[in-house]
Amino acid sequence: MEYLTSDPEAYSEYMDDYNYSQGFYVTPAKDGSVMLGGIRRVTGLGEVHRTAESAAVFAVEEHSKEKAGGKGFLKFMTIVNLNVEPAAGALYYITALVADAAGDICRYQMKIWEKLNTGYQVQIFRQAPYSLKLSEKLARKYCCVEIKNLLGWMDENYLYYKCFLCATEIAVIDLYFEGDAKHAYLWFRNSAQKERIVKKYGGKKMPHSDIFYTF
Structure with missing residues (x-):
């Protein structure tokens, strides 16, 4: 059940998320709280x-x-x-x-x-700044790397605005499902960019989670 919060640290992060993403991504609180009058994520088909x-x-x-x-x-x-x-x-x-x-x-x-x-x-x-049509990706001959075993709430907006905000090497982010498992492809303009990202992030913990970047 949602309840309101006025925690200064949570508010600071909320404003950072809003400014970076223009409202398309805000970090979900683990306790289910939301900012008073703030943006909240909607799930379900209500x-x-x-x-x-x-x-x-x-x-x-x-x-x-x-x-x-x-x-x-x-x-x-x-x-x-x-x-x-x-x-x-x-x-x-x-x-x-x-x-x-x-x-x-x-x-x-x-x-x-x-x-x-x-x-x-x-x-x-x-x-979306992280999205291209399949025909465009193939025409530009982009290469990719896979991130495995994402949590259910982790989507392209989370990956782009929270995980890889300053990673200009990443051109496109695509999600896909393999049974119940959720993964993502990161697309790059060349293999050198791909290797830089894998080296920089591999083995580190993903924001607001207990799982690690697994390429």
């Missing part, structure tokens, strides 16, 4: 998720109208991460899978304000 999905569909359709002359070259697929902030209505920080006209799928980030009785205002709509 009412908040359903209203956020409607907002995401609106944002994708509006973007397609503006950029493709109404041809709708982007299509919303599903939400993969959702944060919400209390406001006059609600502010949604959505990471979603979006497909182009060729069916190539990429992650997009959307910040959408659902106003009280007056519709939506899309404040951010962009391709």
Whole structure:
């Protein structure tokens, strides 16, 4: 059950997360507490998720109208991460899978304000900074390394904004599942960059967890 916290250390980390990620990642508290009036992660398929999905569909359709002359070259697929902030209505920080006209799928980030009785205002709509279409990765001949055995709450936003924020060598982060196990691929522009990251992080503890980077 969630309860509120005003702990100074937690607040400082929360603000760092917010400033780095613009709200798309905030560190989850181990005790389930949340910042008063702050952004919180939403899990499950409840009412908040359903209203956020409607907002995401609106944002994708509006973007397609503006950029493709109404041809709708982007299509919303599903939400993969959702944060919400209390406001006059609600502010949604959505990471979603979006497909182009060729069916190539990429992650997009959307910040959408659902106003009280007056519709939506899309404040951010962009391709996630750690995401590329598969065709682009193959065309650029990127190489990759695997991180194994991630915890259930660890997603691309956590890896990008918390684990590898200053690691400019990393071009793309992809999650995948192998049975119940969760892993990630880190993609690099060349093998020298890959080796630097493996050497720097290998064997060290991952932030806010008891597990280690295992490549």
